[in-house]
Every structure is written in structure tokens, then in C-alpha cells.
Amino acid sequence: MALSDLASTPGLAAGRDAATHGFVFNHTMLRVKDIQRSLDFYSRVLGFTLVEVRHFPEARFSLYFLVLVDDPAQIPDDDQARHRWMKSVPGVLELTHNHGTEDEPGPVYHDGNSDPRGFGHICVSVPDVVAACERFEQLGVPFQKRLRDGRMRELAFIRDPDGYWVEIIQPTPLDC
Amino acid sequence: MALSDLASTPGLAAGRDAATHGFVFNHTMLRVKDIQRSLDFYSRVLGFTLVEVRHFPEARFSLYFLVLVDDPAQIPDDDQARHRWMKSVPGVLELTHNHGTEDEPGPVYHDGNSDPRGFGHICVSVPDVVAACERFEQLGVPFQKRLRDGRMRELAFIRDPDGYWVEIIQPTPLDC
Numbered sequence: 001m002a003l004s005d006l007a008s009t010p011g012l013a014a015g016r017d018a019a020t021h022g023f024v025f026n027h028t029m030l031r032v033k034d035i036q037r038s039l040d041f042y043s044r045v046l047g048f049t050l051v052e053v054r055h056f057p058e059a060r061f062s063l064y065f066l067v068l069v070d071d072p073a074q075i076p077d078d079d080q081a082r083h084r085w086m087k088s089v090p091g092v093l094e095l096t097h098n099h100g101t102e103d104e105p106g107p108v109y110h111d112g113n114s115d116p117r118g119f120g121h122i123c124v125s126v127p128d129v130v131a132a133c134e135r136f137e138q139l140g141v142p143f144q145k146r147l148r149d150g151r152m153r154e155l156a157f158i159r160d161p162d163g164y165w166v167e168i169i170q171p172t173p174l175d176c
Numbered sequence: 177m178a179l180s181d182l183a184s185t186p187g188l189a190a191g192r193d194a195a196t197h198g199f200v201f202n203h204t205m206l207r208v209k210d211i212q213r214s215l216d217f218y219s220r221v222l223g224f225t226l227v228e229v230r231h232f233p234e235a236r237f238s239l240y241f242l243v244l245v246d247d248p249a250q251i252p253d254d255d256q257a258r259h260r261w262m263k264s265v266p267g268v269l270e271l272t273h274n275h276g277t278e279d280e281p282g283p284v285y286h287d288g289n290s291d292p293r294g295f296g297h298i299c300v301s302v303p304d305v306v307a308a309c310e311r312f313e314q315l316g317v318p319f320q321k322r323l324r325d326g327r328m329r330e331l332a333f334i335r336d337p338d339g340y341w342v343e344i345i346q347p348t349p350l351d352c
Contacts, residue, residue: 117207
């Protein structure tokens with residue numbers, strides 16, 4: 001469907017309010033049980049870079065902001081500049097660690113895909129989904145859905161340490 | 177904390193695996209009860225543009241992909257080109273509509289901020305958070321936290337039609 005036809009989808013505003021110019025879909029926040037395991041997963045397995053940490057010792061939580069950018073030169077080294085940059089770009093992942101959850105037995109958080117449902121997943125796009133999934137297998141990453149499972153053969157789902165689903169896709173058609 | 181110091185945070189990988197180059201944090205998926213209400217909210221209130229719709233009539237669900245970009249010329253008009261573009265950029269919002277949920281009484285989905293917790297919120301960064309919040313008030317948008325509520329005076333939370341929290345921030349310090 002052409003972009004102009006999509007504009008007539010029921011519910012959509014007729015035009016864009018100029019007051020929304022400059023708005024950016026900045027980040028998504030997930031709570032995580034064990035921040036060290038999550039930082040390991042998002043940095044080692046998926047390539048995210050940690051760009052800001054904020055600790056709130058009285059309220060016993062910490063916030064970790066990560067980005068997924070190829071060129072580290074994009075990320076300002078100066079704290080203030082990096083803070084402003086981090087708040088102005090899309091695709092930031094915020095992980096909230098409530099202190100002490102890492103010592104609780106079993107899973108602490110709900111992935112949203114069983115009742116009560118809501119949030120479904122985040123998605124990382126990769127240049128080669130087959131190569132990426134082979135690497136995840138080698139790394140021992142748990143899969144929710146392998147490429148060969150089900151009817152949608154061009155996408156996979158892996159699970160992060162809390163069980164959140166991470167969809168893996170590639171922008172171009174897959175030869176399968 | 178300087179960026180180089182952040183790199184020693186426990187859990188983080190020592191360096192970035194070259195196999196993750198080209199990875200992009202592409203989208204976040206939320207299930208919504210009434211797609212028309214959600215499309216109205218995300219387009220009219222927040223300025224999102226609908227760039228792709230996929231219907232799965234046999235499985236009775238539809239997927240809606242939205243982006244928040246200032247220059248519509250960025251978005252390819254050609255379907256295939258737009259599909260590839262949409263899968264290659266950060267900051268995409270995917271809304272899943274399970275057909276018929278709009279006719280169920282009361283809320284259908286869980287916002288993640290009461291037990292069982294997990295997902296917390298998405299965040300939209302705006303050039304002027306005070307002006308943005310005044311506009312949300314005028315539009316009758318429900319607030320989870322106004323700028324003046326609590327200790328964090330530089331941020332607000334509004335609620336989308338399903339009750340999902342949308343944080344509103346600005347990149348620069350707020351004079352308050």
C-alpha cells in the first residue's frame with residue numbers, strides 16, 4: 001500500500017501538528033533482575049554501548065542507558081554533551097535495576113507475552129539474519145523462535161536474561 | 177562519569193564483537209486494544225507517521241509500524257523501499273492489534289508497572305517539555321506524572337489509550 005494510501009487509515013490524524021516537530025521516539029525502558037547479566041547480554045551478544053548510568057541509592061535503583069551505534073565517535077565523551085545527545089537520538093535502551101533483585105530466586109520480571117499480556121518485544125535489525133542466528137547459537141543464547149520454526153521463516157526471536165523477547169530481522173528479503 | 181570509565185562497568189563486554197556491526201535497535205512492540213484510538217493518539221498527539229500495515233486475517237491480528245520523523249521526504253514512497261527502510265532505522269513503534277479486542281469491556285492489556293512488572297515505558301524526547309505538556313493538557317491527554325509532581329521536575333509521564341506510560345523529556349536542562 002502506497003504511503004499516501006496509508007494516510008487514510010481510520011484513526012490517523014489528517015495531518016501532522018507542527019507542535020510535534022522535533023519529537024523523537026527516544027527510548028524503551030525494561031526492568032532487569034541482574035544488571036551484570038543484562039549488560040553482558042546487550043553489550044557482548046548484541047553490541048550495545050553503555051552511555052550513561054544514574055544511581056538512586058536512597059530509592060535503591062539504578063538506570064543504565066545503552067545505544068547501538070557502529071561509530072563510537074558519534075558518542076560525545078563529555079558528560080553533559082553525552083547526556084544531551086543520549087536524550088536526543090532514537091533507539092536508546094534504558095534498563096532499570098532495582099537493587100537486590102539479583103538475589104531473589106527465579107525470574108523477577110514478566111515478559112509481557114503470557115497473561116497479563118501487553119508489551120511484546122524489542123527488535124534488533126541485523127545485516128544478515130542467518131549469520132546472526134548462527135552466532136547466537138554458538139554463544140548459547142536461548143531462542144524463543146528459530147528461523148526454521150513456524151511460518152515466518154525470515155525472523156527469529158531470542159530471549160534476554162529476563163526472558164524478554166528480542167526479535168531479529170534483516171531489512172532485505174531472505175533467500176529461503 | 178567519562179565514557180571511558182563507563183566501559184569498566186561490571187558485566188560489560190571488554191570490546192565490541194565485529195559480528196555485531198550494522199546491528200540497529202529497530203523497534204518496540206506493544207499490543208493495543210483499539211487500533212483506531214491508538215493511531216489517533218500516536219499520530220495526533222505525538223506526531224508519529226504510519227509507514228506500514230500488515231494484516232493476518234486468518235490469525236486475526238494486524239501489525240502497524242509507525243515512525244517519528246520530521247522530514248516526510250525521508251520515508252520512501254515505494255512499498256519495497258519503504259519496507260527495507262523501516263527495517264533499517266531505529267525508533268520504530270510496532271502496534272499489534274488482535275482483532276476484536278476493541279469490543280471487550282474495560283482494559284485489555286497490562287502496562288507493566290504493577291505486578292507482574294516488567295516493561296516500564298517508552299519515551300518521547302521533545303524540544304520544549306513545558307510547552308509539550310501544556311499542549312497535552314489542552315488536548316485532554318491523561319497524565320501519570322505531571323512536571324510538578326514528585327522530585328523529578330524535568331520529566332513527565334502521559335498515558336496512551338491502553339494505559340502504557342510515555343515519558344516526556346527534553347535533551348537540555350529545564351529552568352525549574
